[in-house]
Amino acid sequence: QVQLVESGGGLVQAGGSLRLSCAASGSIARFNYMGWYRQAPGKRRELVARINNGGSTNYAASVKGRFTISGDNAKNTMYLQMDSLKPEDTAVYYCNAPVAYDMDVWGKGTSVTVSS
Numbered sequence: 189q190v191q192l193v194e195s196g197g198g199l200v201q202a203g204g205s206l207r208l209s210c211a212a213s214g215s216i217a218r219f220n221y222m223g224w225y226r227q228a229p230g231k232r233r234e235l236v237a238r239i240n241n242g243g244s245t246n247y248a249a250s251v252k253g254r255f256t257i258s259g260d261n262a263k264n265t266m267y268l269q270m271d272s273l274k275p276e277d278t279a280v281y282y283c284n285a286p287v288a289y290d291m292d293v294w295g296k297g298t299s300v301t302v303s304s
Contacts, residue, residue, distance in 0.1 A: 189213075190212060190213055190214055190285065190287050190293055191212070191213040191293075191295075192210055192211070192212055192213075192283045192284075192285060192293055192294065192295035193210070193211045193283075193295055193296070194208060194209065194210050194281060194282065194283050194295040194296065194297055194298035195208070195209050195211070195298055196208040196209050196298060197280075197281060197298030197299045197300045198299075198300070198301070199301045199302075199303065200273055200300075200301070200302055200303070201302070201303050202273060202274055202275055202302055202303060202304050203272060203273065204273050204302075205269070205270060205271045205272075205273065206270045206273065206300060207267060207268070207269050207270070208224070208267065208268040208270065208281055208298060208300075209265055209266070209267055210222070210224070210265060210266040210267070210268075210283030210295060211263075211264060211265050212264045212265070212266075212285070213264075214264060215261065215264060216259055216261060216264050216265070216266060216285070217241065217261045219241070219285045219286060219287075220240060220241060220286060221238055221239060221240040221241070221285075221286065222238070222239060222259065222266045222283070222284065222285045223235060223236070223237060223238035223239070223257075223283075223284045223285075224236045224237045224238075224257060224266075224268045224281060224282070224283060224284070225281070225282045225284055226277075226279035226280065226281045226282065226300075227279055227280050227282070227297075228276075228278060228279040228280075229279075231279075233282065234248065235248060236248050236251055236255065236268070236281070237251065237255055237256075237257035237268060238257070239257045239258065239259055239266070245257050250276070251270075251277075254270065254271050254272045254273075255268060255269065255270050255271070256268070256269040256271075257269075266283060268281070270300075273300075273302045274302060275302045275303065275304045276302075277300060277302050278300060278301050278302050279299075279300060280297040280298070280299050280300070281297060281298055281299075281300055282294055282295055282296075282297045283295040
């Protein structure tokens with residue numbers, strides 16, 4: 189019955205920064221991993237970044253070097269720090285976590301718009 193709530197989206201200028209948060213209704217340490225996905229208009233949802241309990245991270249090639257994923261177990265919150273934003277980063281960003289084998293929970297998303 190875990191719930192995920194994203195926040196921090198907004199409108200920013202190209203080259204700017206934004207920090208997204210994903211608050212969980214319980215401990216996030218119990219998840220093997222958590223991830224950020226995004227969906228742009230007319231496109232399929234795609235993986236942006238993932239972090240596991242050991243702190244290992246993985247990024248999509250399009251955001252490598254610009255985005256940083258992290259987690260704060262004490263706050264039950266996962267973050268996505270986005271720097272050097274580009275117009276092509278415009279999308280709705282979703283938080284994801286596996287709550288059971290082969291079953292994921294998603295947040296409702298937070299919208300990010302990057303102007304040129």
